[in-house]
Amino acid sequence: MSETAAYPVAWExxxxxxxxxxxxxxxxxPADADALQRFQVNQSERSSYFRFFAPVRRLSDRELALFTHVDHVDRAALVAVRTSPEDPGTQDxxxxxxxDVVEPGLAEVAFNIADSVQGVGLGSVLLEHLAAAARERGLRRFTADVLPQNGGMLAVFRDAGYDVRQHLDDGVVTVSVDLDPTERSRQVMADREHRAEARSMQALLTARRVLLVGPGPDTGVPGWAASALLAQRVLDAAAADPGDTELFVLDPPAAPGPDARHVPAWDDVPAVDLVLLAVPAADAVAAVRRLAGTGARGVVVLSAGFAETGPxxxxxxxxxxxxxHGLxxxxxxxxxxxxxxxxxxxxxxxSLAEHPPAPGVVGLFCQSAPxxxxxxxxxxxxxLGVSxxxxxxxxxxxxxxxxxxYWHDDPATKVACLYLESxxxxxxxxxxxxxxxxxxxVVVVVAGRSGQVVMPGHAVRATHAPRALLDELLRQAGVIRAENTHQLIDIAQVLAHQPLPRGGRxxxxxxxxxLAALVAEAAAAHGLVVASSSDFLAPERSxxxxExxxxxLYAEDACDAVVVVDVPVVMERGDVVARAVAQAAARTGRTTVxxxxxxxxxxxxxxxxxxDGTQVRVPAYSTPxxxxAALGKVVAYARWRERxxxxxxxxxxxxxxxxxxLVTAALAAVPAPERGEPWGEGxxxxxxxxxxxxxxxxxxxxxxxxxxxxxPTAGDAVAAAAALGWPVALKTASPTLRHRTDLGGVRLDLADAEELREAFERMRAVARAAGLDPLLEVQSMAPTGVAVVVRSVEDPLFGPVVSFGLAGDAVDLLGDxxxxVxxxxxxxxxxxxxxxRAAPRLFGYQGAPHADVDAVEDVVARVSVMADDLPELASLELYPVVAAEQGVSVLHAAVRLRHAAERRDPLRRVLPG
Incomplete structure (x- = not known):
């Protein structure tokens, strides 16, 4: 066995x-020996037989020592644990x-799942995490011997999405699993993650038996007032909808009232679905520990006093x-x-809301309580109602x-709205x-334009990404970005009660x-086209x-959406226009604001x-x-949906x-930062x-x-040109002048030895005068074309950020x-x-030849795959990449590698911790 590695905390x-x-x-x-023995004793004879090919009831001392003492390199094991409901001080x-490694790159694997949790996906989760740990140790394949009757374990391997091969020999199925992630394995993980997380939210949002834990009126802490208010709000809701919610109150700040059941002590807490915690932050952890055995699926913590207070x-x-999570x-x-x-x-x-919204189809997620x-x-x-x-x-x-x-599969939710502070x-x-x-x-408001503001209490990694990246990220995702909460509700009104428009007319x-001119100007500013305009309604309209x-206006194919603005100047507003518009919108299904x-x-x-008998409402706004603006956002989303x-x-x-x-070898001599050190650029x-x-x-x-x-010399330059092929380019090796033709750092189309020698001496003099390295480089001339730049940077928050631009000072200065991601x-x-903005240069701008854009896209695609595969790729720059009429030429590459911190979206399912 290899030397034991340090306990891999990152695998938790x-x-x-x-x-x-x-x-x-x-x-x-090693301390898990007793828990492992309890686990084995509780396993059925069938499960033990599937694991050991024999009905093992208890593990011997030797087996316990073997299974619990590993080196985390050639022998590794992961356990799934949960706090014991009988003894909160122990883990089951x-x-x-x-x-267990059997040869370089190959390890034999085995799984054993408790009978009590079989069928809940624990085997697939353990495979994901064990595979990630194995890849970290340089392993590329798993092999396992499985009995044919063990269909559940065979399904774990078969359905994981990896490349799997299996064959039957002497009554045993040998399974071989290639650990390299595939598109299917990524999709399988995402699908399983979706179902699990949706189910966890369903348990919270359909809770019926609720426990409120308050600090009590005699504790002298501020939280008792919030607890009292919360209790009253829950009671009011229970009174309005009898039978929907059953409320239990522990340590009440006041008499719990006739509709709540007072729980005198922790030992008397019954089975509940959800816990509302209004105790001081210092008491919160102890209170949650006391919930062992209650069956609670979630806890809502109203108290502050956590990350915002410091370490x-x-x-x-x-x-x-x-x-x-342990419970x-x-x-x-x-x-x-x-x-x-x-x-x-x-x-x-x-909640603390005095008057909650009416039932509706809008799901609202909000981080900030205010x-x-x-x-x-x-x-x-x-x-506007909510689900x-x-x-x-x-x-x-x-x-x-x-x-x-959760909202993806929730039939009650038609629109998802999110207010995000980070x-x-x-x-x-x-x-x-x-x-x-x-x-x-999906409609989103993000605090601050860049999304890089870290609010107190939020544990968020810093980012070095461009401030505009968040806009691009949301655009990629098809998200409707609202400028503020006011516009968030504006947009939600259209989406909740109007159909998506068929176009932008x-x-x-x-x-x-x-007013018509004002609306037309606003429409153009939001990417809409005015297809028709009304006869202007006179004050004495009948x-x-x-009608x-x-x-x-609502004639067939007259337009895709309608904007109505009615501001009477002389006479008071009547409801004639409103009724006529509402009826026309309902009858035709034309999107209307x-x-x-x-x-x-x-x-x-x-x-x-x-x-069809359904009620349709047209949203009304304070200003045209x-x-x-709301309609423009909805039209843009409808276009995205169609693409x-x-x-x-x-x-x-x-x-x-x-x-x-290659990456592993390059980083072998580079010290990795200790866990907990900043993920920096050192x-x-x-x-x-x-x-x-x-x-x-x-x-x-x-x-x-x-x-x-x-x-190093002019003679070497001539010899290099002869070997590479004339004509050639001569460049300074210094990054400061490498791409600066205007400063004498580059000479192109040098066709013979005399030109090259002359250029060599001039460029050495330029480099020395600038105090730079005088070393020069010779490269064959690439076909002429448009020079572009492709970069990738591993950002601590966003992960692999790929960027594209055209080469040149003007483009760099303008941030084009x-x-x-x-x-x-x-x-x-x-x-x-x-x-x-400079992209037209690739498409024959002012008569220039068209560049091979397909080849450019191929370079960008390959860089994106490389950046996604290799979190160690701290930075990559391909500059210049010359796009000719046929093909592209990558003339220079700069690559920096760094030991990688785990990405926020790793190839394994994981909750915040």
Whole structure:
């Protein structure tokens, strides 16, 4: 056995299982011997036979020592543990997964899952995490011997999405699993993650037996007032909907009231679904520990006083999550405003809201409790109903990603709205939001334009990404970005009560020519086209006049959407226009928004019945600009829904294993930072590859760098040119002048030895005068074309950020660079290349030849795959890449590698911790 490695703390993780409960995964420890024995004793004879091919009842002392003492390199094991309901001070093992190396790159694996949790997906979770640990140790394949009767274990391997081979020999099925991730394995993981996280949210949002834990009136802590208020709110909701919620109160701040059951002590707590925790932060962890055995699936923490208070508070938050996840529970909060669900027969009012919104189809997720108060009040004021509101406070565990997973399959939710103070896992957010947006609209407000503001209490990695990257990330995902909470509700009004428009042609109905012109200008600013405009409604309009104009505007194929602005100047507003527009919108299904003086939100005056009997409401706005802005956002989303979003790029000719070997070898002599040290840019943890090593690594991804020769003398330069082929380019090796033709750092089209010698002496003099390295390089001339730059940077928060731009000072100075987060689809790559303002230069600008854009896209695609595969790729720059009429030439590459911190969206399911 190899020398024992340090305990791999990074392998620890909290995960959600298929039934929505949580468990903790970690490497096995010698101290687990007793727990492992209890696990084995409780296994059925059938399960023991499947694991050991014999009915093993108990493990011998030798076996216990063998199984619990591992080196975490050639022998490793992960256990899934959960706090014992009988003894909160101990952990029960739910499952074990182990590997033993049998030859370089190959390990034998075995799994053993407790009978009590078989069928909840624990085997597949353990395989994901064990495979990730094995890849980290340089393993590439697993092999396992499985009895044919063990269909569950065979299914774990077969359904994981990896490349799997199996054969039957002497009554035993030998399974071989290739550990390299595939598109199918990624999709399988995402599908399982979706189902598990959605189920965990369903358990919270359908809770019926609720326990409120308060600090009590005699403790002298401020939390008792919030506890009293919360108790009253829950009681009021229970009274309004008898039978929906059963409330139990422990340590009440006041008499719990006739509709609540007072629980005198912790030992008397009955089985419950959800716990509302209003105790001081210092008491929260102990309170959650006392919930062992209650069956609670979630805990809503109203208290603040965690990560926002400093390192001690952050550790308190981490301990809270460890304890809750160890009991199978999700955590909402800290500093949560609560949860509201509104579906008839399943209402839950576990929040501080005095008047919760009415039932509706909008799902609202909000991090900030103050913002939740404002949004809830706005919803009530505008008459816009919700399916649920969840306030996650500091988002320690439950996040917008979880709610989007749930809303994807929730028939009661038609629109997903999120107010985000921070995005802790942008890659997962993009992946989940993109999946949801393909089915239902997703509207998002992010605090601050860049999304890089870290609010107190939020544990979020710093980012070095461009400030515009968040806009691109949301655009990639098909998310509708609202500028503020006001616009968030504006957009939700359209999406909740109007059909998606078929296009961007707008018809205008206005009560004056000036208003019509104003609406037309606003429409153009939001990418809409005015298809028709009304006869302007005169102050003395009759019902017949209104009906005639409205019918004309709603004629078949007259437009795709209608904007109505009615602001009478002389006479008071009547309801003639509102009724006519509402009836026409309901009858035709034409997307309609209005700005009518005196109407706001979802008023009854703008309600009508459609031919199928459903009620349709037209949203009303305070100003025409608000109405058009909301409509413009919805039209853009409808266009995104109709487009092909492409498939993940999979360029041919990629050798991932060779690339992994090169990266491992390059970093072998570079010290890795200790766990807990900042994930920074220090040179002590990174290495810059020389030209040959960089070219070799890029070749693994089908990227050929044109050969270059460094030349110390003019004679060497001539010899290099003869070997490479005339004509040649001469460049300084210094990064400062490498691309600066204007400063004498580059000479092109040198056709003979005399020209080259002269250029050599001049450029050496230029370099010396600038105090730079006088070393020069010779390279064959590439075909002429448009020079572009392709870069990748591993960002601590966003992960692999791929950028594209055209080469040149003007482009750099103007910041004309487009960025996206890998992995990319072919459509993403197509749009990235065209997103820069200088892109017309690639398409024959002012008569120039067209560049081979397909070849450019192929380079970008290969860089995106490389960046996604290799988190150690700290930075990559291909500059210049010359795009000729046929093909591209990569003339220079700079590659820097660094020991990688785990990405926020790893190739394994994991909860925040």
């Amino acid at each position: 993780a909290d995960v959600v299982l298929r039934d929505g409960t949580t468990t903790h995964l970690r490497p096995i420890r 093992i739910l499952g074990v997964a182990r590997y 001690e508070g952050l550790e308190r938050r981490r301990e809270l999550l460890r304890v809750a 199978g529970m999700r955590v909402v909060g800290p500093a949560s405003w609560g949860i509201v669900t509104t579906q008839p027969g399943a209402r839950l009012h576990a 913002a939740a108060v404002t949004l809830a009040a706005t919803l009530v004021r505008r008459g 649920a509101i969840v306030s996650a406070g500091h988002r320690a565990d439950v996040s917008g990603n979880d709610l989007m997973q 995005i802790g896992n942008p890659r997962k957010f993009t992946r989940v939001a993109r999946r949801l947006a393909a089915e239902k609209p 707008v018809g205008i109905l206005a009560s004056s020519a000036a 019902a017949d006049d209104v 005639r104009v409205v019918e004309s 209005v700005s009518v003086i005196g109407l706001h939100g979802m008023p009854d005056e703008l309600a009508a019945t459609a031919p 600009e608000d109405a058009v 092909d979003h492409g498939a993940a790029v999979q360029p041919p000719g990629i050798d991932r294993r060779a690339a992994r070997r 040179v002590e943890t990174s290495v810059t590859l020389d030209g040959a090593a960089a070219a070799e690594l890029l070749a693994c991804y089908g990227l050929r760098v044109w050969p270059v020769r460094r030349v 660079v487009a960025s996206a 890998a992995p990319l689809t072919d459509v993403d790559v197509h749009e990235l290349v065209r997103a820069v």
